[in-house]
Amino acid sequence: xxxxxxxxxxxxNIGGTLARKWVAAGHRVILGVRDPAGPRASALVSELGRRCxxxxxxxxxxxGEVVVFAIPGSAxxxxxxxxxGHLRGRIVIDATNQLGDAGPAHSFDVIxxxxxxxxxxxxxxxxxxxxxxxxxxxxxxxxxxxxGPDGAGRATVAGLIEDVGLRPVWVGGPERADLVDALAALxxxxxxxxxxxxxxxxxxxxx
Ligand SMILES: NC(=O)c1ccc[n+]([C@@H]2O[C@H](COP(=O)([O-])OP(=O)(O)OC[C@H]3O[C@@H](n4cnc5c(N)ncnc54)[C@H](OP(=O)(O)O)[C@@H]3O)[C@@H](O)[C@H]2O)c1
Numbered sequence: 001x002x003x004x005x006x007x008x009x010x011x012x013n014i015g016g017t018l019a020r021k022w023v024a025a026g027h028r029v030i031l032g033v034r035d036p037a038g039p040r041a042s043a044l045v046s047e048l049g050r051r052c053x054x055x056x057x058x059x060x061x062x063x064g065e066v067v068v069f070a071i072p073g074s075a076x077x078x079x080x081x082x083x084x085g086h087l088r089g090r091i092v093i094d095a096t097n098q099l100g101d102a103g104p105a106h107s108f109d110v111i112x113x114x115x116x117x118x119x120x121x122x123x124x125x126x127x128x129x130x131x132x133x134x135x136x137x138x139x140x141x142x143x144x145x146x147x148g149p150d151g152a153g154r155a156t157v158a159g160l161i162e163d164v165g166l167r168p169v170w171v172g173g174p175e176r177a178d179l180v181d182a183l184a185a186l187x188x189x190x191x192x193x194x195x196x197x198x199x200x201x202x203x204x205x206x207x
Pocket of ligand 1 (some may be wrong): 009010011012013014015034035040057070071072073075078079095096098124125126127128129131139149
């Protein structure tokens with residue numbers, strides 16, 4: 001997929017892994033972090049070289065053609081409060097999980113309330129970062145199921161999923177985000193409750 005500027009908000013397991021993959025694929029990554037000079041962001045920037053920089057969350061989000069949230073789900077309302085008017089028309093990927101809550105695991109509500117013109121996708125949340133780091137399991141490319149609006153944004157998100165090394169499978173529009181989250185719930189149930197390894201993933205057969 002053509003090189004783009006991607007703002008990755010959060011530089012932890014998920015944000016750091018996606019940043020590594022996308023820089024390796026030729027994209028420019030701006031890490032949006034609370035402390036751009038902090039040890040986590042600095043280590044990533046020096047590891048990834050000139051195509052990776054770190055900036056405060058608002059600055060990074062404003063600069064990204066695509067903005068990916070990889071922070072705790074519980075932090076989304078406060079993070080979004082500072083982004084009013086900064087995500088106009090952007091492709092936004094919500095990789096966050098709101099854990100242990102009766103409500104949805106995704107944060108589509110707060111994202112679309114803050115920026116109604118953003119194109120919001122659900123992706124990268126349904127299995128562990130270990131699969132993103134190495135998406136081949138038992139000699140098979142793992143499928144990544146994602147949801148969000150059809151059109152140019154969908155093609156861009158699919159391309160970014162491929163750049164991580166996964167096969168994108170679009171399950172439908174934003175109303176299907178819960179379907180992606182059901183897969184996350186299945187992953188959690190199998191990995192955490194049934195003590196299967198973290199390298200568990202999903203594959204669609206016959207299509
Ligand atoms: N770990 C997984 O395998 C996995 C898989 C799927 C989805 N997820 C979801 O992905 C998200 C990130 O998980 P993770 O494992 O990458 O977490 P993590 O390693 O703990 O990293 C979290 C990142 O979020 C930042 N952060 C925390 N609170 C913030 C706030 N209020 N505003 C801005 N940034 C904030 C942290 O910054 P500081 O360094 O400043 O603390 C850190 O960079 C979570 O929602 C998680 O549920 C995780």
